[in-house]
Each structure stands twice: as C-alpha cells, then as structure tokens.
Amino acid sequence: MSELTLVHMATDGACKGNPGPGGWGVVIRAGDKERELSGGEKLTTNNRMELTAAIKGLEALKRPCKVVLSTDSRYVIDGLTKWLAGWQRNGWRTAARQPVKNADLWQELIAAAAPHRIRWEWVKGHAGHPENERADKLASDAAIVASRT
Numbered sequence: 001m002s003e004l005t006l007v008h009m010a011t012d013g014a015c016k017g018n019p020g021p022g023g024w025g026v027v028i029r030a031g032d033k034e035r036e037l038s039g040g041e042k043l044t045t046n047n048r049m050e051l052t053a054a055i056k057g058l059e060a061l062k063r064p065c066k067v068v069l070s071t072d073s074r075y076v077i078d079g080l081t082k083w084l085a086g087w088q089r090n091g092w093r094t095a096a097r098q099p100v101k102n103a104d105l106w107q108e109l110i111a112a113a114a115p116h117r118i119r120w121e122w123v124k125g126h127a128g129h130p131e132n133e134r135a136d137k138l139a140s141d142a143a144i145v146a147s148r149t
Helices: 046-059 074-089 103-113 130-147
Strands: 005-015 020-030 033-044 065-071 117-122
Touching: 005 046, 005 130, 020 046, 020 130, 033 046, 033 130, 046 065, 046 074, 046 103, 046 130, 065 130, 074 103, 074 117
Parallel strands: 005 065, 065 117
Antiparallel strands: 005 020, 020 033
C-alpha cells in the first residue's frame, strides 16, 4: 500500500454576534500545493463555524491522508479528546443528561475524519500562527459576506 499523503490543515470559525452571521475558513497545504476554502451562514454560532471548518476541510480531501489539523478552538479539541467518547456512550447526551449541542456537526466531523489519520493540534488564536491567521481572515470575511445576504 502506498504512503499516505501528509496534509497540513488550519481551520477557523468566526461569528459576528453569537448567534449571528458566521463564517468558516480552511487553509490546506500538501507539499507545494495550497488551497483555501471558506463559507458562511446567515444565522449560526461560533462553535458551529469552528466545527464546520474542520468538516469542510476534511471533506475536501479526495483520498485518505495523514492530516495535521490545527485549530484555535478549545471547543473542538476538548470535544474530540475529552467529551466525545462519553457523549457517544450516553446516546449523544452530556454527563448532565442534556442533549449534546451541535450533535449533528459532531457526527459529521466523525464521518469526515474516519478515512484519515489525524493529529489534532491546538494553536493559540491571534498569536501570529501564519496559517491560523489566514484561516481566521477567511472565516471573518465569509461572516461579513453572510451578514449582507
């Protein structure tokens, strides 16, 4: 079997008001190739946009890859590393027996991640991480566009 392609991906979400118009952005780099993706929604939340960015980035990959995915979202990182297994065990309910917020997107993220080997990395937002800054600008610009539609 051939070696998996190494892909670096930076994702970010933004919201102008929370809830409000939101956007997501993704910077994908594989070797010397780069691609930027973004989109927005008229009424959403920051957490939904953070999840959507990761989903859209992973769905853009055409075959299984080795992915280093960086995000400044503690919500995404903590959800994946601390809460997800319990939510699934509890039938998508929290420890307090409340429905998990954004369960639809968490389930989409699980499906989008399944074909890949992913290392999830948290980076501090607005701290000069070049790809995170680019993903942030894509998300912010998309949120502005969404606010005008």
